Amino acid sequence: MSDVFQHSLDRISRVRGVQGSMFVAAEDGLAVAQLLMAGVSGKVLAAFAASLARKASGAAAATGAGKVRFVQMQAAGGVLLVALGGELLVAVVADAGVNVGLARLEMIRAVDAAAAL
Amino acid sequence: MTTTVVETWTEVPLVKFIAQSSARLVVVMTPAGQVLAQHGFTKAVDLMSAAALGAAIMASSGALAQQVGEPGFAALYHAGQRHGIHLAGCETPRGRLIVLTVFGRETSIGLVQVFFDEFVSALKQAAPADQPRQPILAADFEHELNSSLASLFRR
Amino acid sequence: MSLVNFTTREITCKIVYYGPGRSGKTTNLQYIYGQVPEDRKGRMVSLATQTDRTLFFDFLPIDLGSISGFTTKIQLYTVPGQVYYNATRKLVLQGSDGVVFVADSQVRQLDENIESLQNLQANVLEHGIDVRTLPMVLQYNKQDLPPELILSVAELDEALNFRELRSFPADALHGAGVFETLKAVSADVLRKLSEGSQGGRRG
Numbered sequence: 001m002s003d004v005f006q007h008s009l010d011r012i013s014r015v016r017g018v019q020g021s022m023f024v025a026a027e028d029g030l031a032v033a034q035l036l037m038a039g040v041s042g043k044v045l046a047a048f049a050a051s052l053a054r055k056a057s058g059a060a061a062a063t064g065a066g067k068v069r070f071v072q073m074q075a076a077g078g079v080l081l082v083a084l085g086g087e088l089l090v091a092v093v094a095d096a097g098v099n100v101g102l103a104r105l106e107m108i109r110a111v112d113a114a115a116a117l
Numbered sequence: 118m119t120t121t122v123v124e125t126w127t128e129v130p131l132v133k134f135i136a137q138s139s140a141r142l143v144v145v146m147t148p149a150g151q152v153l154a155q156h157g158f159t160k161a162v163d164l165m166s167a168a169a170l171g172a173a174i175m176a177s178s179g180a181l182a183q184q185v186g187e188p189g190f191a192a193l194y195h196a197g198q199r200h201g202i203h204l205a206g207c208e209t210p211r212g213r214l215i216v217l218t219v220f221g222r223e224t225s226i227g228l229v230q231v232f233f234d235e236f237v238s239a240l241k242q243a244a245p246a247d248q249p250r251q252p253i254l255a256a257d258f259e260h261e262l263n264s265s266l267a268s269l270f271r272r
Numbered sequence: 273m274s275l276v277n278f279t280t281r282e283i284t285c286k287i288v289y290y291g292p293g294r295s296g297k298t299t300n301l302q303y304i305y306g307q308v309p310e311d312r313k314g315r316m317v318s319l320a321t322q323t324d325r326t327l328f329f330d331f332l333p334i335d336l337g338s339i340s341g342f343t344t345k346i347q348l349y350t351v352p353g354q355v356y357y358n359a360t361r362k363l364v365l366q367g368s369d370g371v372v373f374v375a376d377s378q379v380r381q382l383d384e385n386i387e388s389l390q391n392l393q394a395n396v397l398e399h400g401i402d403v404r405t406l407p408m409v410l411q412y413n414k415q416d417l418p419p420e421l422i423l424s425v426a427e428l429d430e431a432l433n434f435r436e437l438r439s440f441p442a443d444a445l446h447g448a449g450v451f452e453t454l455k456a457v458s459a460d461v462l463r464k465l466s467e468g469s470q471g472g473r474r475g
Contacts, residue, residue, distance in 0.1 A: 047231045147273075150367075177328075265337045
């Protein structure tokens with residue numbers, strides 16, 4: 001199982017601008033597998049990615065928008081991306097100039113691969 | 118929800134930790150289960166019992182850790198249906214403390230852990246040096262003690 | 273160790289009821305719990321087996337009210353008496369300010385009493401405390417049993433009380449001696465605290 005995670009994270013990390021990627025247990029906000037550059041705190045990323053996903057899902061449910069698949073948070077210094085699956089989600093922290101479309105593609109692919117296990 | 122502190126230096130770090138982590142109940146205590154600060158306990162939940170139980174869990178986990186050759190466990194997490202419990206120790210200039218945190222589904226163990234680390238740093242910074250000893254009880258405290266016990270036992 | 277806060281003027285002390293299995297430690301706490309008014313006690317916690325033998329500890333917090341201007345709370349604990357549970361006995365003993373040794377007055381339990389007393393001394397030593405400095409009283413429970421089955425107070429003093437501590441005959445089930453024992457050990461604990469012996473934390 002860990003090979004699947006590692007393979008997925010490798011693919012995501014090849015997208016230029018990605019500084020860190022990880023699989024996160026959605027309920028607990030704990031890291032399951034990660035590939036991070038120095039200076040990126042996995043513990044913090046996992047916790048806040050799960051929190052963001054939960055809040056986004058809550059907002060979508062409340063507004064009738066349906067199930068959330070992807071969250072993109074644009075900040076002054078970079079982006080935080082979260083792809084939601086079932087029990088696991090994939091979180092990525094990247095430079096502001098990252099190709100979001102490409103990252104999103106790989107992230108959703110990763111979430112689907114994990115769900116298939 | 119009330120926050121009360123026995124030792125005032127714990128208040129600012131505790132208030133911040135509660136706000137950040139969205140914890141429902143927090144107890145800061147000594148390893149013997151004596152309470153230094155608390156948040157969220159009302160009459161319905163027995164504060165001292167929770168502290169005693171939390172301290173007992175930490176003590177028994179520590180003893181078990183020693184048996185398997187570990188210096189100790191940094192933290193314990195109990196996952197319930199509606200609540201989670203995070204139990205962890207920390208070293209401060211005032212000695213070892215234990216923090217019991219009860220949280221609901223509005224937050225997560227991941228977030229609690231992240232903010233707990235910040236809480237510990239803040240406690241370490243805020244803790245004062247030990248005070249010089251002062252006389253405590255009056256010479257005739259026994260009279261009051263006896264009166265108190267007599268009233269408790271309805272004598 | 274005692275917790276003293278000068279700002280809020282609060283004192284919290286820990287007293288442990290120690291002794292061999294079935295000597296009446298839990299019974300002492302149950303009697304105290306039954307007597308004390310609701311607003312002066314916390315919930316009594318009993319971690320016990322299915323056959324009501326103490327597994328880990330019993331715990332009962334009591335509010336003594338104001339003593340010399342300090343709100344004084346005592347936390348009463350019992351330990352499991354069965355020999356098997358020594359590891360947990362050691363844990364419960366940690367940080368205690370005073371001990372009540374509850375001896376079983378029955379003749380056939382004398383060896384168990386002695387063994388338990390030795391066990392207490394060994395466990396206190398492991399915590400780095402000189403047992404001679406630890407406030408302690410003896411309770412000779414079950415003095416209500418037929419005389420032919422029990423040792424007298426004098427006999428028990430001779431067998432167990434080599435430190436010449438205060439000792440109290442008791443029938444914990446019906447409450448005799450329970451109040452006196454608690455009063456004595458509380459006074460000893462607070463006196464030691466007042467004298468500024470080692471172990472008091474200040475706040």
